[in-house]
Amino acid sequence: MEKSILTFDHVTGLRRRFSPQNWGFKNAAFRKFVLQDISFDLKAGYIYGLMGENGAGKTTLMHYILKDNISYEGHIFIEGTDIRTDHAQLLNRVGYVSEDRQFFENCTAAQNAEILGGFYENFHQKTFLDIMDSMNLSADKVYRTMSRGERLKFQLAFAIAHEPCLYLLDEVTAGMDPVFRIDFFQILQQIIMDERACVLMTSHISSEIETRTDYVGVMENGCLAAFGESLDMIPRLKNRGRTGDERNR
Amino acid sequence: MRGIDEKQQILLKNFYAQEKTWGTDYYLFDFVAGILLFPAMILFIMPFQIWEGDYQVLGICFLIELMGLEMYVKQYCEFRDKGKRRSVRNIICYVPVSYRQFALYVLKKLLKLCLCLTGAAAACQTVFALAFLDTFSAGNLLMPLLGCMVLPMLLIGSTFLWKLR
Numbered sequence: 001m002e003k004s005i006l007t008f009d010h011v012t013g014l015r016r017r018f019s020p021q022n023w024g025f026k027n028a029a030f031r032k033f034v035l036q037d038i039s040f041d042l043k044a045g046y047i048y049g050l051m052g053e054n055g056a057g058k059t060t061l062m063h064y065i066l067k068d069n070i071s072y073e074g075h076i077f078i079e080g081t082d083i084r085t086d087h088a089q090l091l092n093r094v095g096y097v098s099e100d101r102q103f104f105e106n107c108t109a110a111q112n113a114e115i116l117g118g119f120y121e122n123f124h125q126k127t128f129l130d131i132m133d134s135m136n137l138s139a140d141k142v143y144r145t146m147s148r149g150e151r152l153k154f155q156l157a158f159a160i161a162h163e164p165c166l167y168l169l170d171e172v173t174a175g176m177d178p179v180f181r182i183d184f185f186q187i188l189q190q191i192i193m194d195e196r197a198c199v200l201m202t203s204h205i206s207s208e209i210e211t212r213t214d215y216v217g218v219m220e221n222g223c224l225a226a227f228g229e230s231l232d233m234i235p236r237l238k239n240r241g242r243t244g245d246e247r248n249r
Numbered sequence: 250m251r252g253i254d255e256k257q258q259i260l261l262k263n264f265y266a267q268e269k270t271w272g273t274d275y276y277l278f279d280f281v282a283g284i285l286l287f288p289a290m291i292l293f294i295m296p297f298q299i300w301e302g303d304y305q306v307l308g309i310c311f312l313i314e315l316m317g318l319e320m321y322v323k324q325y326c327e328f329r330d331k332g333k334r335r336s337v338r339n340i341i342c343y344v345p346v347s348y349r350q351f352a353l354y355v356l357k358k359l360l361k362l363c364l365c366l367t368g369a370a371a372a373c374q375t376v377f378a379l380a381f382l383d384t385f386s387a388g389n390l391l392m393p394l395l396g397c398m399v400l401p402m403l404l405i406g407s408t409f410l411w412k413l414r
Contacts, residue, residue, distance in 0.1 A: 091345040102339050104271040105330050119344035
């Protein structure tokens, strides 16, 4: 039986009553965005896509997993354990790759990995260096001098090196060069091959989601509007114009 | 202290041990904090009896002390990167260390410094009051306690937690 990696069980965000963002004299435009009754179950050995327009809640969903100061009803489980029981410990099992993630700009990739890898129980510097080699990226390159694509490669290598069971990839393929795009999905296939991990990635590129992911979810205004197999879902969504990328053109 | 996760505290200690690598202002905050705390403490170690009625000078000295403590706390919260101030918390927000443990780590550092300042000020005030003024009052202990411990912890600690939320 396939192992469940990530489960959202009727997760609904809560606005904190006394948060300055919700004071009466500030109108709804300033209110914090919350998720609405999200439920799904991700199994090991699959790549899941998450689509939706800008502002639909894709990144917010990931932040509900990654941050410990967000209030919500319902439960989020990683490998069967509620993340609220020991959030910091469970972050050992989550690898996050995003353009918004910050590192030390004046340090090299190897230094960043050594400094921040120390927080993870299963981080292996040698594995990180091997993966950087396989991606043709020097670990002695200063983070500030890396291009967007190189930074995402570094983050992916860093994530793989601490052996998570859940990979969260936030818009990583946007702007990726075509050569590395092929290698990137091969790396993802290798990650899930032993069925100990799964990948959840957000993207606006429907063709990529259709061909490269196994399942896709569609976010709309904080709700999970649809969830199903990519090959079935994407053609139907395109007809309805709900993939987001057609509207954004 | 209740609620402290020793494992995460050790991770943070190891992280800050490498500050020389990632913090280009490694000595700056310590140096500025020292420059501000030194004159404040010179005034705080003088017996309370000298200050009675002259609260303006006492207030100024307290403000200088607060600025020094603020600089001391900043070395754990900020670092300089490409000429800009960046938050340490933004770097480590996605690693297996909770917001609560990070806050406790920094507040413990602040508490330790405040305890040292309070102890030094109270001891010096007591000795100088007895040796030079032939007198001693509760103010010789209360003034360091309030000025070096209670009020700074409340003010600096709450400001730090508010910025961190």
